[in-house]
Amino acid sequence: MIEVSKAIEIVEANSIKMPVQKISVKKALGYVLAEKILSPIDMPPFRQSAMDGYAFTHSIRHQYDIVGTSQAGDHSNIKLKPTEAIRIYTGAFVPDDADTVVMQENVMANEDSILIATMPEKLANVRPKGEQIAKDDVVFEANTLITPAAIGFLACLGITEIEVYKKPKVAILVTGNELVAPGKKLKKGKIFESNSIMLQAGLKTAGIEKTKVYRVKDNLKSTKKALKEILKKYDIILISGGISVGDYDFVKEALLQNDVKELFYKVNQKPGKPMFFGSKKETLIFALPGNPASSLTNFYIYVLPAVKSRMGLSEIHKTKVIRKLTSDVKNTIGKTLFLKAKYDETNVTVLDGQSSAMLNTFAVANSLLIVPENIENYVKGQSVTLLPID
Amino acid sequence: MIEVSKAIEIVEANSIKMPVQKISVKKALGYVLAEKILSPIDMPPFRQSAMDGYAFTHSIRHQYDIVGTSQAGDHSNIKLKPTEAIRIYTGAFVPDDADTVVMQENVMANEDSILIATMPEKLANVRPKGEQIAKDDVVFEANTLITPAAIGFLACLGITEIEVYKKPKVAILVTGNELVAPGKKLKKGKIFESNSIMLQAGLKTAGIEKTKVYRVKDNLKSTKKALKEILKKYDIILISGGISVGDYDFVKEALLQNDVKELFYKVNQKPGKPMFFGSKKETLIFALPGNPASSLTNFYIYVLPAVKSRMGLSEIHKTKVIRKLTSDVKNTIGKTLFLKAKYDETNVTVLDGQSSAMLNTFAVANSLLIVPENIENYVKGQSVTLLPID
Structure with a gap:
């Protein structure tokens, strides 16, 4: 039996990052970057107006003739004399001859000319090319978590595909002759099986959408055979039930006979003491107690951080x-x-x-x-x- | 222009709960219950052993003959004399004649009999029928958020279907002639459109998986026509861009011409000031600023709480x-x-x-x-x- 702090440490040390995959930025929410990303463009890609107003060359003059318009999406590089300005809109291209934009609220305008009431500083309201990020600058270092803002930033640079750590494939193996599927008739001595659906929901909160559930009879042979198959296919295996000290608990034996390395068995905690943690190559095996509340406790304390760690997250524990x-x-x-x-x-x-x-x-x-x-x-x-x- | 606190209040007041639907408990993570749930069974459904050990009738005796076994899933109501005990396992049925279970660690056992080394108290390690919940007792009140634990609890009572508030259907309408889809070639004066994919990712964090994106040209006619269609089909509409004061911003006009009621326009905040919030029947319309960071700010401050409120959540703001x-x-x-x-x-x-x-x-x-x-x-x-x- 080991202490909780040691058990957490062992789980962390054995939760190795998953292999990488290319993924569409659209689908990347919650994944972790496996590569450093450099910007393919300057952002903004041109000098951009930050306001609706008028673009002109800053001087001591307050009056300018309006000689054109630049809407968002336009790229007409209008030539401007020092006495001339153009109507301009937020996000629009600022012609090379202009250095400043005055907000329309600070201007008295008629059709042909403006009088600037409150003169902005030189360069005001013009976003320099590459202000947000320059071409070839680092967008994100590897190991960045992809949030909605990160998705937006990647998209605004035109990036559509990134390399991330895969999400682990998780299987849940349910043992227990006493268990009946919810919806079926409950015979005497039986209870409804609820751990698999509960653990599936818990995994969903970490972005693991699909989890395969296997059910076996409560004996060594069935458990051993099922495990042999499952160990080949999954990155994390949760076993529900069959891990306490009773004669009828075959899970630990079935694990060891499948060459699963025991990393710990039993933790000095309540609830959730009878838990087995092991590994085979990079696959992690958590045999959780059958009691629902114990099972869920150990899910939050051990399994969820392991899932996050395998996904490449650096912050695998919730902020306390x-x-x-x-x-x-x-x-x-x-x-x-x-x-x-x-x-x-x-x-x-x-x-x-x-x-x-x-x-x-x-x-x-x-x-x-x-x-x-x-x-x-x-x-x-x-x-x-x-x-x-x- | 109104203050932020007032704007938040108006959004909340207009975010009406969605209609209800029946849903499988399996798929109910993140939904909110629209009904009070009563337990269809006693849980546990029978007196259950909490330990691996031996069941017997408590007395001053320390020695008992073993006359049978009760495994989890069994229901053989073995008759016991006061001198007799049975081997019993965690979760198994406790025969009517026994009132106490002694942990196997506290017993010296041979094949036929046990000697209890440390006598437990009477009734120890026996979970009474209905200890967790009795038949017809309240499982959850209406408006409970369905968490992994709630799913587990419903499943262990055999409940497979519940009534919840629907999730709102959300559409995103993107305006702006300057926008190019990421992955395409960026022509001069244009920028990549990133708000829709960013907002979709933000909605996913609230469990809104599928969001339809519509794109229109930056003019009144197209915007008005698109809105007419969208207003019929969706519960929440996010409009990206086209809501600041420029002549080329047609969105507000298109909304009003579609009989959308203005609830506020412009908030005394930075960033995110040029935002419109309105409603048509129960549909909410948020016209967000085109600037990505403003858009995302207002998404977190106004849109996400509205989504949660429509889903029936009572805690619609993150804990500060x-x-x-x-x-x-x-x-x-x-x-x-x-x-x-x-x-x-x-x-x-x-x-x-x-x-x-x-x-x-x-x-x-x-x-x-x-x-x-x-x-x-x-x-x-x-x-x-x-x-x-x-």
């Missing part, structure tokens, strides 16, 4: 939140506790119903309060650190 | 984050400023490059620092409130 406790919290068992909690702008409340079988509490929680194994109690009003799970 | 400023911030213009910023565990840095055309800053920011119009300066070290945008 600090809040004041609304009640005392005791830890009498010397294990790390993960307590379902709900925080608001200032406080955090540890919820009733922390049993490892209970999902209802989890469904109303927005965070886990982590009480390390060496902390015996927190007191009401104390600031504590939370892991958000929303 | 409070951090210490690494530099002074001045607001000399009497407008609300939205400054691209990056925060870590303790501090926040306002980034260089706040121009409304610049997306590169946005791509490395993880938050917006909101400086209200009536605040003239924040000083280095001061705690300020941020809107996270990750």
